Structure formats: structure tokens, C-alpha cells
Amino acid sequence: MDIFIQQILNGLVLGSIYALIALGYTMVYGIMGLINFAHGEVVMFGAMVCITVVSTLTHSGVNLPGWAIVLIGTLVAIPACALLGFVIERVAYRPLRGAQRLAPLITAIGLSITLQQVAILIWGRNYIPFPDLLNSDTVSIMGASITKLQVMIVVLCVVLMTGLLVIVEKTKLGRAMRATSQNPSVAGLMGVNVNTIISATFMLGSALGAIAGVMVATNYSQAHYYMGFMIGLKAFTAAVLGGIGNLGGAVAGGILLGIIESLGAGYIGQLTGGFLGSNYQDIFAFMVLILVLIFRPSGLLGEKMADRA
Amino acid sequence: MSLLEVKNLQVAYGGIQAVKGIDFHIDQGELVTLIGANGAGKTTTLKTLIGMVKPSGGSITYDGKLNGTIPSYDYVRHGLVMVPEGRGIFSKLTVEENLQMGAYYRNDKAAIQSEIERVYELFPRLKERFKQLAGTLSGGEQQMVAMGRAMLSKPKLLLLDEPSMGLAPIIVEKIFEIIQMIAKEGVTMLLVEQNAKLALEVSQRGYVMESGRITMGGPARELLDDERVRNAYLGE
Numbered sequence: 001m002d003i004f005i006q007q008i009l010n011g012l013v014l015g016s017i018y019a020l021i022a023l024g025y026t027m028v029y030g031i032m033g034l035i036n037f038a039h040g041e042v043v044m045f046g047a048m049v050c051i052t053v054v055s056t057l058t059h060s061g062v063n064l065p066g067w068a069i070v071l072i073g074t075l076v077a078i079p080a081c082a083l084l085g086f087v088i089e090r091v092a093y094r095p096l097r098g099a100q101r102l103a104p105l106i107t108a109i110g111l112s113i114t115l116q117q118v119a120i121l122i123w124g125r126n127y128i129p130f131p132d133l134l135n136s137d138t139v140s141i142m143g144a145s146i147t148k149l150q151v152m153i154v155v156l157c158v159v160l161m162t163g164l165l166v167i168v169e170k171t172k173l174g175r176a177m178r179a180t181s182q183n184p185s186v187a188g189l190m191g192v193n194v195n196t197i198i199s200a201t202f203m204l205g206s207a208l209g210a211i212a213g214v215m216v217a218t219n220y221s222q223a224h225y226y227m228g229f230m231i232g233l234k235a236f237t238a239a240v241l242g243g244i245g246n247l248g249g250a251v252a253g254g255i256l257l258g259i260i261e262s263l264g265a266g267y268i269g270q271l272t273g274g275f276l277g278s279n280y281q282d283i284f285a286f287m288v289l290i291l292v293l294i295f296r297p298s299g300l301l302g303e304k305m306a307d308r309a
Numbered sequence: 310m311s312l313l314e315v316k317n318l319q320v321a322y323g324g325i326q327a328v329k330g331i332d333f334h335i336d337q338g339e340l341v342t343l344i345g346a347n348g349a350g351k352t353t354t355l356k357t358l359i360g361m362v363k364p365s366g367g368s369i370t371y372d373g374k375l376n377g378t379i380p381s382y383d384y385v386r387h388g389l390v391m392v393p394e395g396r397g398i399f400s401k402l403t404v405e406e407n408l409q410m411g412a413y414y415r416n417d418k419a420a421i422q423s424e425i426e427r428v429y430e431l432f433p434r435l436k437e438r439f440k441q442l443a444g445t446l447s448g449g450e451q452q453m454v455a456m457g458r459a460m461l462s463k464p465k466l467l468l469l470d471e472p473s474m475g476l477a478p479i480i481v482e483k484i485f486e487i488i489q490m491i492a493k494e495g496v497t498m499l500l501v502e503q504n505a506k507l508a509l510e511v512s513q514r515g516y517v518m519e520s521g522r523i524t525m526g527g528p529a530r531e532l533l534d535d536e537r538v539r540n541a542y543l544g545e
Contacts, residue, residue: 179399179410185361186397191385191414
């Protein structure tokens with residue numbers, strides 16, 4: 001029983017991070033029908049930029065508490081990634097608007113590889129440790145333990161996701177985003193500059209990705225140029241699971257996937273009689289992806305396509 | 310001077326010449342209709358006026374300015390507004406959000422709210438359903454949303470593309486009442502219709518379009534009485 005609750009908690013932490021990244025995929029998909037496979041790399045850049053800032057500050061010997069240094073690193077990573085998202089759309093996707101669907105997809109994969117290579121040039125091929133600045137005290141909940149940092153991650157994710165939903169549902173920008181996603185040419189007739197809205201969408205998604213990147217890096221105490229690939233793929237799975245294009249779906253899909261994966265990792269040894277270990281946890285995410293694509297391609301909360309009157 | 314002056318307008322769609330050099334004008338305060346069969350180039354003409362399609366030749370002068378010199382999403386700020394064919398409502402936005410989209414470029418919140426209330430007075434059906442997703446409405450109600458949304462854009466020249474399409478006769482009548490009402494308020498209008506009889510009855514002038522060319526034009530009364538128009542478009 002202990003292991004069950006422990007894995008649920010771990011899954012919640014992992015799942016909130018997936019959800020945050022999945023929102024970036026789903027927002028871009030919702031507005032332009034495009035899977036931005038380079039989004040995982042944006043997450044990686046967020047982690048890398050933050051670590052660079054944090055390490056520089058620590059080595060310069062400034063006298064600040066650990067959390068303040070991490071906060072500064074995050075506040076640098078957010079605009080850096082928003083800018084990266086803006087540039088990605090401008091350089092890689094905008095010229096392909098109106099092209100066949102395959103062209104932007106291939107571009108996305110190419111971009112993903114390119115960004116990894118750029119990261120190697122800047123930060124090298126090795127794992128970069130995240131300086132040990134944050135409180136690693138644990139709290140125990142029903143016999144399971146979780147670090148204060150992880151509690152913080154979950155709380156922050158909830159706050160950010162709520163904030164995003166408020167922006168999308170209640171503000172003029174959000175209304176324009178939803179209108180653009182449904183019918184860009186009519187939105188244009190209303191005075192919406194579709195390019196601005198698309199840029200804003202990429203920047204917003206990338207900013208969330210930056211924060212997710214910092215969370216991953218602090219949670220695992222390291223970052224790596226390749227880290228965006230797997231987590232991006234998992235978050236993409238989460239977005240598909242929830243119903244791609246649907247914000248609530250991305251959140252639900254992310255948390256569900258995190259929990260499935262954690263429980264799977266916790267019990268895979270028992271299930272296979274010790275044949276497979278918890279290092280096989282990745283298979284659960286992709287099993288979920290395959291099952292969803294076979295049985296419910298529109299996702300849990302997704303709607304049927306072709307509903308335009 | 311005319312509010313809209315179109316000279317030798319040509320539009321080509323992927324090799325097909327949809328509009329083959331047309332001239333027409335609309336004066337301030339007029340309600341003008343463009344009638345013609347399917348595929349005559351009426352919708353293409355409207356889309357070109359509003360900047361959704363680029364012309365291949367000729368000129369469009371609106372309000373003394375040559376179109377094409379400002380980005381098309383700015384046309385609405387100059388009072389050039391279109392209700393697109395098929396209504397073009399945002400089906401996953403609520404009725405009220407659709408109306409708010411019409412006022413997207415405006416910042417006078419109080420005025421917007423009172424104008425939304427006015428749209429609800431005109432169309433009580435929309436008031437009942439203001440929180441409903443627009444996609445769940447009937448065709449006629451959706452057309453009301455589209456017209457209300459256009460009114461919130463404060464048009465100087467309103468382009469209407471087939472407002473009666475696919476609607477029951479009783480709803481069509483209601484829509485045409487609203488068109489006349491908007492016209493009375495001094496909004497200049499260009500109405501594209503397949504329902505030629507109704508369109509000519511409410512308009513001051515009309516043009517007849519046939520395979521990319523304007524073949525006739527004149528006061529709506531005269532067109533209604535014209536032998537060729539009667540045979541070809543009024544089914545008499």
C-alpha cells in the first residue's frame with residue numbers, strides 16, 4: 001500500500017510537469033493544426049538557460065538564498081524561451097503556412113535536431129548538474145514521502161495552468177486565440193492580426209515550457225541537451241491522450257499519464273516476476289499512446305473533427 | 310464622390326479568371342445588390358473588396374483610399390465589414406463572445422456593452438441563448454449572430470454575402486427586415502444574393518454578374534422589370 005501512495009505522489013509530480021509541457025503542444029495544435037515537435041527542445045533550453053544563470057550567480061559568490069537564485073534563473077529562462085518560441089514560428093513555420101501538412105511536420109523534426117545540436121555547441125554533451133540550492137526536506141503524506149520542492153512543483157503547475165485557462169477563457173487575447181483557431185480568415189475580418197495571435201501562442205506555450213524545464217532540472221538535479229526529446233514525446237502523448245487542441249484535456253492527460261507511468265514503474269517488477277525493472281517505465285507512456293490512437297484517436301476530452309457549420 | 314469605386318477589377322484563382330475586369334461604384338448611403346448565378350464571380354468580388362483575395366489587376370478605391378495599401382485585418386478599422394458566405398460564425402465561442410469579436414478592434418467597453426444589448430433587442434432569440442455555443446444554434450439564429458457581430462464592427466460599408474442561403478423563408482424575411490433597418494441607419498451596403506427578387510426589392514441599384522463580367526446595371530426597379538433579368542434570375 002505504501003508503494004501505491006508513493007507512486008501516486010510521484011506520478012502527480014511527473015504528471016503536472018507533463019501537463020505544463022502538453023499545454024504548449026496543444027495550444028499550438030489548436031491554433032494552427034501543427035505538432036511542434038521542437039517544443040521539447042524549448043523545455044531543454046529553459047533548463048539550460050536557468051542552470052547557466054544559476055551557476056554563474058553561485059560562482060560569482062553573490063549572497064542570496066538558494067531559492068532566490070533559482071527564481072532569477074527562471075525569470076531569465078522564461079523570456080529567453082518565449083523569444084525562442086517566437087523565432088521558431090517566424091523562421092520555421094510561418095513560411096510553410098498553407099503548405100501540405102507533412103512539410104511543417106518534417107520541419108519540426110529537423111528543427112528539434114538542430115536545436116539539440118545548438119545546445120551541444122553551447123553547453124556540451126555532458127550532463128550538467130543543477131547546483132544544490134534548494135531545500136530537499138521531505139514531508140510525509142500517508143506513509144509516503146515527497147520533497148518540499150516537489151510539493152512546490154505541483155502547486156506552481158496548478159497556479160500556472162489556472163492562469164492559462166483564465167487567459168484563454170476570459171481575456172480578449174484568449175478570445176482572439178480561440179476565434180483564430182476556429183476560423184483564421186473570419187477572425188482576420190474582425191481586425192485580428194492572425195500572425196500576432198500565432199506568435200503570442202508560441203510565446204505563451206514556450207514560457208510555460210521554460211518553467212517546466214526548470215522544474216525537470218531541479219527535480220532531477222541535472223540537465224542534458226537530449227532531455228527535451230523524451231519528455232517532449234511524453235508530453236505529446238499526454239496531449240493526445242487528453243484530446244489534442246483541448247487545454248483541459250492536456251492537463252488531464254498529463255496528470256493521468258504521470259500516474260500511469262509511476263504506477264507502472266512501481267509494479268512492473270512484480271507484474272513480470274522481476275523480468276523487467278522500473279527502468280522500463282517508458283513503455284507505459286507509449287503503450288498508452290498506441291492504445292489511444294487505436295481506440296480513441298480524438299482523446300479523452302477531444303471532440304470529433306469536422307463540426308464546422 | 311463614391312464611397313467605393315471599382316475599376317477594371319480582375320481576379321484570377323489558380324489560373325482561372327474568376328473576375329474579368331468589372332467596374333462599379335457604390336455611393337454613400339446606398340443599398341446596392343449584386344445578383345447572378347452560382348460561379349458568376351460574386352463572392353470572389355466581395356472577398357477581393359475585403360482583402361481576402363488579391364486582385365490580379367484593376368483598382369479598388371474605398372473612402373478615397375486605394376485598397377491594398379493597408380493590411381487586410383485593418384479594413385474593419387476603416388469601416389469596411391463583411392458578413393461572409395456561410396455566416397462564418399465561431400461555432401465554439403458563445404453567442405456573446407461572437408458578438409464581442411465583432412467589436413475586437415474597439416476599446417470603448419461601455420458602448421460595446423450597450424450595443425450588444427441593442428442586438429439582443431433586435432434578436433430576442435439571441436438574448437435567450439447568449440451563453441450557448443454559437444455552433445448549437447439554428448441556421449437562422451447563426452445568421453442573426455453574424456449580422457449582429459457585423460453591426461458591432463460599426464460598418465460604414467457592409468458587404469453581405471448570401472445572407473439568405475439555406476434559410477427558411479420566414480427567417481429570410483426577418484433577415485431582410487434587418488438589412489433594411491441597418492440601411493435606414495445610414496450604413497452603405499453591398500448585398501450579394503441568389504434570391505434576386507428579394508434583393509432587388511430592397512435595393513436602390515443593382516448589378517448583374519455573369520461569368521466574371523458585369524452585364525447589366527441600373528436602378529433596382531428597372532432591373533426588376535427587365536425582360537432578360539426576369540427570365541434569367543426571377544424565374545418568370
